[in-house]
Amino acid sequence: MTDFILTTFDWVPDIPRGYVRDLRVRWALEESGLPYRVESVTFGERGEDHFAHQPFGQVPWLTDGDTSIFESGAILLYLGERSTALMPHDLAARNKVIGWLFAALNSVEMATVPWSLFMFSQDSEDTPGRRMLENFLASRLRHMEKVLSENEWLAESFSIADIVMSDALRLVDRFDGLAQHKACREYIARATARPAFKKAHKDQLAFFAAEDARRNT
Amino acid sequence: MTDFILTTFDWVPDIPRGYVRDLRVRWALEESGLPYRVESVTFGERGEDHFAHQPFGQVPWLTDGDTSIFESGAILLYLGERSTALMPHDLAARNKVIGWLFAALNSVEMATVPWSLFMFSQDSEDTPGRRMLENFLASRLRHMEKVLSENEWLAESFSIADIVMSDALRLVDRFDGLAQHKACREYIARATARPAFKKAHKDQLAFFAAEDARRNT
Numbered sequence: 001m002t003d004f005i006l007t008t009f010d011w012v013p014d015i016p017r018g019y020v021r022d023l024r025v026r027w028a029l030e031e032s033g034l035p036y037r038v039e040s041v042t043f044g045e046r047g048e049d050h051f052a053h054q055p056f057g058q059v060p061w062l063t064d065g066d067t068s069i070f071e072s073g074a075i076l077l078y079l080g081e082r083s084t085a086l087m088p089h090d091l092a093a094r095n096k097v098i099g100w101l102f103a104a105l106n107s108v109e110m111a112t113v114p115w116s117l118f119m120f121s122q123d124s125e126d127t128p129g130r131r132m133l134e135n136f137l138a139s140r141l142r143h144m145e146k147v148l149s150e151n152e153w154l155a156e157s158f159s160i161a162d163i164v165m166s167d168a169l170r171l172v173d174r175f176d177g178l179a180q181h182k183a184c185r186e187y188i189a190r191a192t193a194r195p196a197f198k199k200a201h202k203d204q205l206a207f208f209a210a211e212d213a214r215r216n217t
Numbered sequence: 218m219t220d221f222i223l224t225t226f227d228w229v230p231d232i233p234r235g236y237v238r239d240l241r242v243r244w245a246l247e248e249s250g251l252p253y254r255v256e257s258v259t260f261g262e263r264g265e266d267h268f269a270h271q272p273f274g275q276v277p278w279l280t281d282g283d284t285s286i287f288e289s290g291a292i293l294l295y296l297g298e299r300s301t302a303l304m305p306h307d308l309a310a311r312n313k314v315i316g317w318l319f320a321a322l323n324s325v326e327m328a329t330v331p332w333s334l335f336m337f338s339q340d341s342e343d344t345p346g347r348r349m350l351e352n353f354l355a356s357r358l359r360h361m362e363k364v365l366s367e368n369e370w371l372a373e374s375f376s377i378a379d380i381v382m383s384d385a386l387r388l389v390d391r392f393d394g395l396a397q398h399k400a401c402r403e404y405i406a407r408a409t410a411r412p413a414f415k416k417a418h419k420d421q422l423a424f425f426a427a428e429d430a431r432r433n434t
Contacts, residue, residue, distance in 0.1 A: 055320070055360055055364055056320070056324055056356075056357065056360045057360065058324070067308075067309065067312060069312055069315075069316060070316045070320070071316050071317075071319035071320050071323065071324065072319075072323075073319035073322070073323055074312075074315045074316045074318070074319040074320075077315065077319075078312070078315075091284075092284065095284060095286055095291075095295070098286075098291045098294065098295075099286060099287045099288050099291045100288075101291070102288035102289075102290035102291040102294075102322065103272070103273070103287070103288050103291075105290070105319065105322055105323040106288065106289075106290055106322040106323060106326065106327075107273055107275070107288065109323065109327060110323075110326060110327045110330055110331070111331075113327055114327070114328075114331035114350055114353075117346055117349040117350055117353065118346030118349070118350075119346075120349070121344075121345035121346045121348070121349050122345065123344045123345040123346030123347070123349075125342060125344040125346070127340045127342040127344060127347070128335075128338035128339065128340040129334055129335030129336075129338045129340030129342070129347065130340070130344075130346065130347075131338070132334040132335070132337070132338050132340075133331055133334055133335075136331075136334065139273075140273065143272055143273045143274065147272055
């Protein structure tokens with residue numbers, strides 16, 4: 001078996017560090033024990049080669065021999081098919097994991113990421129659109145709070161769905177958006193206490209720090 | 218083979234008609250020729266039963282015998298596994314479809330839906346957060362414009378990825394957000410000219426209209 005190759009940026013500014021999407025893939029790979037190595041593409045100029053792997057000029061992508069997979073959701077599903085530590089074989093459990101994987105990406109993160117853009121930009125204007133966005137997020141969090149107060153993980157056991165959901169919620173928590181959502185905060189704490197998360201997070205920070213060091217010498 | 222059952226709301230207000238997410242599932246089912254029927258759940262009060270199938274109290278969900286699938290992305294993937302009209306069996310082509318399916322849901326729709334909230338609310342304030350959201354959408358559209366000027370469909374042939382991507386872009390077009398994106402508009406025209414889209418769209422409008430009629434008698 002050849003190693004999976006995870007490609008991320010060689011460097012990113014401080015703000016996104018610890019949140020770059022390769023984190024989700026590193027985390028899944030660490031949970032699975034599947035062999036991998038990390039390669040990089042320049043954050044600055046993005047060439048045709050980059051776009052051939054990732055049509056938005058983003059990261060990560062994963063290569064498995066001749067196969068190249070883009071979109072972290074698709075990569076996690078691909079890895080989930082290859083490790084029961086990430087997604088069970090049992091059909092009913094598998095369907096539940098996949099439903100929650102899409103829910104994390106399309107029902108929850110569709111609210112959390114745009115909301116975070118307003119927080120990053122320190123926008124404090126209360127406008128009609130902003131209120132709709134806040135209500136959209138509040139509705140999603142209200143439902144997640146109920147689900148997470150009743151369940152340790154989204155499916156029967158920890159899965160790729162929890163990697164995405166906890167990481168999406170982590171971004172809200174970064175801006176103190178979960179003050180009223182104890183079950184969400186406790187879920188993030190359970191997820192990020194896992195050794196695989198800790199290693200993935202530490203490795204991402206170290207990867208970008210190594211490039212800082214290289215540039216400064 | 219028993220029919221698939223697609224569950225949607227019994228009724229919705231005028232504004233979302235033609236855009237409710239059951240459209241994507243109807244469309245996929247029509248493309249595939251798989252047998253199905255449509256059932257409904259009340260739009261008004263949403264009970265425990267509803268949340269048991271869809272944890273956000275949304276629609277649609279799909280039942281296949283004892284199996285219940287939520288999130289339209291997960292439903293399309295489930296149907297794609299069951300029809301080569303929706304997703305090819307060939308592994309490389311399949312991976313490409315799945316990558317684009319996630320891209321439509323998590324890279325493109327994450328920008329289009331929040332942007333549409335500002336359009337729906339007729340919010341015209343130019344704030345720092347709003348500018349970040351506009352730039353986020355502009356960046357996604359710029360990349361999609363290039364991809365769609367070079368490709369008829371996202372993968373080798375029409376697939377579930379095109380159902381989601383064209384429907385996501387259709388929402389931008391509704392608010393004239395594609396005036397500078399000819400390839401995106403032409404892609405929507407190609408997709409919505411398909412008989413399966415036309416039937417799905419007509420059926421959704423007729424379904425809600427039937428409930429209007431029932432209430433008015």
